[in-house]
Amino acid sequence: MAATLGCRSSTAVVSPDTPPPTTATVVRSGTMSGLRIDRVVTSGVFELDGGSWNVDNNVWLVGDDKDVVIIDAAHDAEPIIKGVDGRNVVAVVCTHGHNDHVTVAPELSRRLDAPIRLHPGDQPLWDMTHQGVSYRSTDDGEKISVAGTEIQAVHTPGHSPGSVCLYLPEAKALFSGDTLFSGGPGATGRSFSDFPTIIDSIRERLFALPGDTEVYTGHGDGTTIGTEAPHLEEWIARGN
Numbered sequence: 273m274a275a276t277l278g279c280r281s282s283t284a285v286v287s288p289d290t291p292p293p294t295t296a297t298v299v300r301s302g303t304m305s306g307l308r309i310d311r312v313v314t315s316g317v318f319e320l321d322g323g324s325w326n327v328d329n330n331v332w333l334v335g336d337d338k339d340v341v342i343i344d345a346a347h348d349a350e351p352i353i354k355g356v357d358g359r360n361v362v363a364v365v366c367t368h369g370h371n372d373h374v375t376v377a378p379e380l381s382r383r384l385d386a387p388i389r390l391h392p393g394d395q396p397l398w399d400m401t402h403q404g405v406s407y408r409s410t411d412d413g414e415k416i417s418v419a420g421t422e423i424q425a426v427h428t429p430g431h432s433p434g435s436v437c438l439y440l441p442e443a444k445a446l447f448s449g450d451t452l453f454s455g456g457p458g459a460t461g462r463s464f465s466d467f468p469t470i471i472d473s474i475r476e477r478l479f480a481l482p483g484d485t486e487v488y489t490g491h492g493d494g495t496t497i498g499t500e501a502p503h504l505e506e507w508i509a510r511g512n
């Protein structure tokens with residue numbers, strides 16, 4: 273696992289240390305509103321269509337010393353709560369409804385007294401893990417305020433019908449869930465996924481962002497919009 277995500281913001285500092293898994297690591301901090309981004313890595317099993325895969329997930333904590341938004345609720349509540357470190361949790365925002373991104377959303381909501389946010393397009397996926405548990409809808413264009421700035425929801429269907437990316441213009445940061453990775457789009461080979469749809473989302477919504485936007489992914493290493501954008505036609509040609 274890479275120690276950090278590359279950062280091109282002049283106000284940001286990147287931690288040089290290699291984090292052990294499940295430890296919150298500050299990957300960016302700066303003078304902007306006292307904003308900082310921490311990563312917690314948790315491990316578990318992704319299950320769909322009768323298959324199961326061991327996966328490491330990135331959980332992103334976006335906020336300042338007082339307030340924080342949790343992006344994804346993967347696998348294990350304890351390291352996430354440790355990363356929150358007593359701060360007020362504004363929301364637990366799930367980028368999509370796959371079980372590995374929502375595993376402990378109800379537990380975090382209960383223990384940290386924060387609403388769960390999910391795009392309703394992923395209701396069928398949510399029901400596979402948390403049937404009957406309610407959440408607040410995250411709709412396209414919606415803004416979530418934290419640390420004196422705003423996180424904007426960008427609906428990017430394809431990996432799943434209700435996939436959203438979270439865009440933080442002030443920090444030129446995009447939290448892409450499983451829609452965009454270093455080297456290509458998220459997987460579309462399983463139920464509720466569609467390759468042409470994810471390509472449209474990436475082309476029209478994500479590649480419209482500035483090239484120096486840092487991309488913080490749901491799994492693995494990060495990238496930038498400018499690094500990925502030249503490769504769109506290759507992805508279309510290879511079909512995944």
Ligand SMILES: [Zn+2]
Nearest residue numbers: 368370431450
């Ligand atoms: Zn997924």
